[in-house]
């Protein structure tokens with residue numbers, strides 16, 4: 083029986099991607115798997131388990147709630163909350179025994195006063211991302227000292243920065259590394275056990291000098307190319323396939339239209355398949371008249387407006403498809419493949435947004451190279 087819409091996630095692919103990325107690291111360099119945003123749409127808990135099976139040393143999320151979800155799901159090891167933590171989130175983060183990021187002395191004082199169990203902290207220097215962290219090396223050093231002298235409830239675990247354009251502008255990445263280095267040297271001299279980290283997926287793949295003690299990989303562990311091109315060129319395997327099915331096929335005569343606003347009309351006689359997946363599932367409306375789908379190992383153009391619950395596809399001839407046929411939006415079918423990167427490029431975005439945009443209405447089904455896995 084055809085499933086309306088389904089995201090199939092191959093956890094073995096995540097394991098292998100992590101193992102491959104680790105293979106590009108020098109001995110002793112660890113990999114932190116970034117599973118924020120519900121594991122970039124793949125499901126945080128299954129993605130986290132797969133990443134750990136592939137050899138990830140640490141998990142990272144953005145929010146306290148995401149850390150709590152992993153802890154409640156039975157993840158025993160270290161979890162780093164990389165985002166800012168509001169007063170409201172702090173008890174949740176501490177309850178989940180999270181490691182946290184600090185860049186102000188005030189935050190350190192607040193933690194020193196409220197933490198019951200020891201909290202591991204990573205000091206963040208903003209070397210050019212212009213988001214979280216302090217730009218001031220002296221302030222970062224004061225924050226680190228504050229942690230080091232705070233007593234047993236705080237532990238200085240790491241020093242970090244984040245690259246703004248490792249996927250685009252390598253010279254800016256080099257400049258960020260240059261700004262990070264004096265801080266790193268000072269930290270290593272005073273606190274030799276501190277773990278220093280900076281690289282995201284793009285830097286992990288392209289800038290070995292940025293690997294330091296640990297890399298923080300998100301998109302690449304899911305098998306996507308951080309440069310938004312071909313993941314296979316980096317030996318990465320996309321873990322997620324998104325599909326729906328042919329629910330109806332009808333003749334369109336010249337002048338007949340499909341979808342809201344009549345944004346597509348048949349110029350000659352053709353057949354149009356209706357596929358019950360739409361923007362409420364994460365198929366972006368901007369893909370209107372601007373995407374392909376795969377059916378029976380062939381590509382067909384999405385025609386007409388993407389609606390909330392349906393898309394329409396020009397299949398040409400009635401015999402091209404049958405009711406119930408699988409329709410692949412992301413993934414492979416026969417010799418054809420459409421990557422999340424390709425879908426993203428159609429509308430000027432990145433695979434991250436396409437994957438994170440898959441809504442809860444799309445069930446996720448997990449497998450390990452084809453063998454079903456319970457969530």
Ligand SMILES: Cc1ncc(COP(=O)(O)O)c(C=O)c1O
Pocket residue numbers: 116164244281282283284298299300301302308
């Ligand atoms: C601080 C930080 N580190 C690492 C990552 C992982 O980035 P990517 O998915 O490009 O590997 C992110 C994600 O945006 C991040 O915010």
